[in-house]
Structure formats: structure tokens, C-alpha cells
Amino acid sequence: MTRFLSLGEIMVEMAPAPQNPGLFRLGYAGDTFNTAWYARRLLPATWTVSYGTVLGEDGMSDDLARFIGAQGMSNDAIRRHPTRTPGLYMIQTRDGERSFSYWRGQSAAKTLADDPAWLDEVMAERDVIQFSGITLAILAPEARRTLCAALGRARAAGAHIAFDTNLRPRLWESAEAMRSGLLMGAAVSDTVLPSFDEEQLAFQDATPEDTLQRYRAAGASCVVIKNGEAPCHGWSEADGSVTTTPPEVTKITDSTAAGDSFGAGFLAARATGASLGTAMSRAAHLAAEVIQHPGALAPQIFDQGETP
Template identity: 25%
Template sequence: MTIDVMTFGESMAMFYANEAGELHEASSFSKALAGAETNVAVGLARLGFRIGWMSKVGDDSLGTFILNELKKERVDISEVKRTAGRQTGILLKSKVENGDPDVTYYRKGSAASTMSIHDYPAEYFKQARHMHMTGIPPALSKDMKEFTHHAVQQMKKDGKTISFDPNLRFQLWPDQQTMVHTINEIAVQSDWFLPGISEGKLLTGFNTPEEIAEFYLNQGVKLIVVKLGKEGAYYRTAEKDGYVPGYAVEKVVDTVGAGDGFAVGIISGLLDRLPLEEAVQRANAIGALAVMAPGDMEGLPSRDQLKDFMTALGNNQKIGG
């Protein structure tokens, strides 16, 4: 089997509140799949790419749930391992009328956190054209951090392109200094780096998208795309740079998963050999679709849905939500 994009990380069973309000006041929850890397995997699979996802899940009912959901989305899980004696991670998420929901994790010591270099399936990764990763796995454990560095080194050695979304999760790191050092250590080894503007400011100490991009460009990153929320995105390579305006969204339903949707747009656009500006425009469109839908991946479109959305609405047009 040939794989277009390989990714790895932790998927969790998400229990999200059915009524708006504080998380501790919620009385009923629905279950769904969650995890930054699996959001990207599912988004790319819906666009017709062949996707491989590698991880560990517990030998429990929630591990079975995760694997079944990914099978439905046609994500290849042939190298996922089940671990007896370790539980699958869980998260609880509040329901909001707009903006950012409250999220609580129960993932310490999870099955995925035990992934180590010894679990790395070299031939499986080697067959992929591209690898996407986030800054979450190296925060989960020492073993996962080593796995992450090993995967980067091996894929670079094999001549594969690597995209990296920092996806900063402050609560998973021992301190900010460790987080910044570790993320930047990985970022400068990636080909396509995708920080949000606030993440870029924190990671570099600079304030503008141009300065943030220059910081990483000078360290060998080939493409930096800084996400600017509703304003769109700024991109820079050694040859050119520019701003691509976003899609104005009238009502934000749920912001979780927007950055993952953006990554889907960049990766799919570049693998489809679109001009860079068009790839960034696609990323803005999928990010907009993501925030207009509840849950992490409900808004991730098929190719037909994406085409219809981008054809019907130009940049900066109001979108009902």
C-alpha cells in the first residue's frame, strides 16, 4: 500500500456536553473522536488521500471505538497497537454558543503515551510521501518525545516532506521554557511550519507575521504560514510572501479543530500541486467550515463540499452560521 500522508499521535474519546454552560453543570454528554492528528487524517481522507495513522490505544471499549471510527473514515490503522493494562485517553468538552469551549483531559499514563522508538514502523513510514505532525506528542511523555524526534530524523533521511503544527497545549508541558525549546527544536527541522499568530509570538518573541516567518526561514524552514484567524493567513518562502484574506464567519460555533482544518487545506493543496496562494486560500476555507460546525471534525468537507463552498463564496463574504 502506498500512503500519501503519514501522521501519529494520540486519539481520545471525547465526551461533549449536550447543553451550553459550564462543564461542571452538564448533565448529559455525547461521544465522538478527538485528537489533532486524527482530525487532519480524517480531513485528508475525506478529500481522497490515502492516510496512515500510527499510535497506541488501550485494549478497552474506547480503544475499539476509536479504531472503528477511523476505519469508517478510511484511515489506515494497520500499525496501531493495542496495549493491555493502559487506558485510552478521554477528554470532556463544554458546549458554547460561540468561542472557545472548556476542555478537560484525562490522558496521563494513557496507552498512546507509552509509544517509544521501539514501536516505530520504519517501512510503514517510509512508503509515505509526506508526514504531518503536531507539538502534542512530544508533550505527552519522554518516550513520545523520543519517538517524535526519531520520526523526524528518519523521514528527513528518506527525503520526505514534513509539515508541523505547533498546536500548543500549555497544560501538557512542565513549563513554558521547555515547551518553547522543544517546539522550536522540531519546527526548524520541518519543511512547512504552520503556527497561529499568538503561538508565533510566544515561540519567537516577535510580534508580526513577517518577523515570525523570517525567524524560521533563516533557520531552514522552506514554508511558513502564520494563521491569523478571521483575517486569513500570511505565507512566506525564500522566493515570495503575501497575505491571503480569510472567509468572514457570521457565527463561530466551535473553534476546536479550526487549525487542524487549516492544516488539511495546506497539505492537500500542496500535494495537489496548487499554487501556494491557492493552497492557503483552501486552508482558510476549510478552517472557516470547521468553526461553523460543532465538534472537532464535523465541518471537514469532501472535495465536492469544498468546491461548492469556495465557488459560492468569495473571500470576505459573510457566511451565515
């Protein structure tokens, strides 16, 4: 049995109901959860996929835990907090544009790194551990250091650590804290998956090569730079430099989970032996399918056998 773990925050989602924007539908989502959801569908049945987070002891937290289990994931990496509850966000659409409002001040996931012994326990004997820039951004500065130290210990014990930089500037206390946090996360990671437009924003990168060299210097042995419809640039110690062109998508329905699904496609392919170029291509084709469907999770891709 091989074991995949994603760490982060799953939130309650309120989204406008189709055909009736005055009503809202309840759902659940989060960047690392989305990655775990796709990884579960891509990895062989011999893999266990777990979602690591902190939930409350309220009814909504119970529903979230049941939902995670119902998606074929293990609940063996969930801790409960006695007084906090899950975070919530609401989607609103005006003139075809989506906007988001968040309520996460009380989120139990913000205490993810409050118990270092628990972190070591849930990371023990994992083959792949994935986290993101959002995972770091919701934590207090000292808690970020605690989480990265635990990831470093897991890496030293043999886990492959994967970091999707996934920038949300509003979550960080300052631009400098954001840059420092990203480099801290990269320093304990084997694979780093940045997006070039976000790196331009954070570090004023002129080219994808600037991004690649920064994360190589931080200690990553594999860097893959997502770049929308432009060529995707990758590098690994074993494969050298690789460039792939993503498939053309004529109609984008919802790009919410483009990066999350790309990460799942890439990590699942690499975990099952694919070369760097093959993994990049599979990831890009999966993301291209996902953005043609509404919502972060697209089960119809797998139900209809469309998976690349």
C-alpha cells in the same frame, strides 16, 4: 498509490448532549486525527491516509480502531499497549463558554516514541507525515528526541514532514521546554504551520515576520502563519512571500478544529500540486466553513458539496 500519515493522540470525548446538558455524548477527537480526517476527504482516492498512534488492548481502544477505519483511514500505523488505555476529556459549557477537563495520565499515546524500530517502520515510504506540538508535548523529553530523530530519518528518505505547532502550555513541563520542543520539531520539518497568537505567547513575537524568520532559520522550506481573521502570511523557497485574506465569517459556531482543518486543506492542496497562495486560500476557506458548524468534524460540508 501515495501515502499520508498523521501522528499523535486520538482521545475519547464526552460532550454535553444538545438540549440536555445533564447528558453527555461519546465521541472521538484529537488535533492530528482531525487533520487526517479532513485530509482523507480532500485528497484523491489514490491516496492512502493513515493515523499513527498507540492504543490499548481494551474495548474502548477496539472501538477507536474501528472508528478510525470507518472514516476511510488505514489502521496500518496503530500499535497496541498491553496495560494503557486511551485518554479522555470532557467538555462543559457555562454561559456559552466551553471548558475542558482531561484525563490522559494513562494514555497509551504517551508511549508513541517508546519503540524506535516501530517508528521507522510506520514512517517508511510515506509521502507526507504530519505531527503537532501536542504530539510532542504528551511525550517525555527523551521520547520527543526519539520521535524527532525518526522524523528526521523519514525526511532524509524523501518524506515531506509537516509540523503544526499547536501550543498547549499546560502539557509542557516548562515554558523553556515548550520553546525548545517547538524548535526541535521545526528543525526536522519541511512545512511549519504556526498560529501567530500562540507564537506571541511562547516567543513574544511582535509581528508575523518574526515568526516566519524563526522557522526559516530552523530549516523549514515553507512556513504559513495562521492568524484568525487577519491576513495569513506564507513563505516558501519556491514561491517567495505570499499574503492572503481569509473569508469573512459572520457567525462562529465552534472554532475547535479551525487550525486542524486549515492544516489539512493546505497540505492536501500542496500535495496535489497547488501553488502556495492557492493552497493558503483553500485552507482558509475550508476553516471558515468548518467553524460555522458544531464539533471538530463537519461531514455536512462534504455531504452538501460546500467544500471550497
